[in-house]
Amino acid sequence: AQSVTQPDIHITVSEGASLELRCNYSYGATPYLFWYVQSPGQGLQLLLKYFSGDTLVQGIKGFEAEFKRSQSSFNLRKPSVHWSDAAEYFCAVEGSGYSTLTFGKGTMLLVSP
Amino acid sequence: NAGVTQTPKFRVLKTGQSMTLLCAQDMNHEYMYWYRQDPGMGLRLIHYSVGEGTTAKGEVPDGYNVSRLKKQNFLLGLESAAPSQTSVYFCASSYGGTGIFYEQYFGPGTRLTVT
Numbered sequence: 730a731q732s733v734t735q736p737d738i739h740i741t742v743s744e745g746a747s748l749e750l751r752c753n754y755s756y757g758a759t760p761y762l763f764w765y766v767q768s769p770g771q772g773l774q775l776l777l778k779y780f781s782g783d784t785l786v787q788g789i790k791g792f793e794a795e796f797k798r799s800q801s802s803f804n805l806r807k808p809s810v811h812w813s814d815a816a817e818y819f820c821a822v823e824g825s826g827y828s829t830l831t832f833g834k835g836t837m838l839l840v841s842p
Numbered sequence: 843n844a845g846v847t848q849t850p851k852f853r854v855l856k857t858g859q860s861m862t863l864l865c866a867q868d869m870n871h872e873y874m875y876w877y878r879q880d881p882g883m884g885l886r887l888i889h890y891s892v893g894e895g896t897t898a899k900g901e902v903p904d905g906y907n908v909s910r911l912k913k914q915n916f917l918l919g920l921e922s923a924a925p926s927q928t929s930v931y932f933c934a935s936s937y938g939g940t941g942i943f944y945e946q947y948f949g950p951g952t953r954l955t956v957t
Contacts, residue, residue: 738882739888757902761944763945765948771946771950771951772846772932772948772949772950772951773885773932773934774948775946777947778944780944808920819852819884819885824942828873828874828892828936828938828944828946829875829890829900830885830946831887832877832884832885832886833884834882834883834884835882835884
C-alpha cells in the first residue's frame with residue numbers, strides 16, 4: 730500500500746524568506762502526487778499536482794514542486810513566503826486505481842514578521 | 843456553482859446517539875469521498891463511492907455507514923456515536939478516473955464533538 734511521510738510537523742519561516750516543505754512517498758509504480766493547503770477552519774485547496782512529464786510542477790500562489798523518483802520525494806517550494814501563506818500543507822499520493830488519495834500528516838507553516 | 847457543500851457545519855452528540863452528515867456536489871462528479879481529520883493524523887479515508895448506488899470501505903470505516911442513492915449526494919452515518927469519533931469530517935468529490943485533469947474538490951468540513 731502507498732504511504733506518504735511529511736517529516737516536519739511545524740516549520741517557521743520569516744516573511745520574504747524561501748520555503749521548502751518535504752514529502753516522501755512509498756509506491757511501487759509511478760505515483761500521482763498532490764500538494765494541498767488548508768487555511769485555519771477551511772477545507773483543502775489544491776496547490777499543484779504531478780502526473781507525468783516535466784518533473785518540476787508549477788502551481789497556484791507562486792508554489793512549485795519537484796518530483797524526484799530516485800529519492801521518492803515531492804518537495805514543495807516557494808521563493809518568497811508571504812504572511813498569508815501561513816497554513817497547514819498536505820502532501821498526498823494517488824495509486825489505488827480508484828482515485829483515492831493517501832495523505833501525509835501535514836506540515837504547519839508559521840510565518841514570522 | 844456551490845461546489846461541494848456539507849451539512850451541518852457543527853454538531854455535538856452524546857455517546858450512543860446517531861446522526862447523518864450530508865454531502866452534496868453540483869459538479870456532476872462520479873466519485874465521492876468521506877475523510878476524517880484528527881490533529882497530527884492528516885486526513886484518513888473513511889468510505890468512498892465510485893458512482894450512484896456504490897460504496898466502498900476506506901482506511902478507517904469502522905463505526906460508519908454510507909449511502910449514495912443520488913449521484914449528487916453522499917451520506918455518512920454514525921449509528922452509535924463514540925467519543926473516538928470526535929473529529930472534523932470532510933467530503934470530497936472528483937470526476938473519476940485519473941490523469942492530468944484529476945483533482946478532488948473538498949467541502950468546508952463538519953466539526954463533530956461526541957461527549
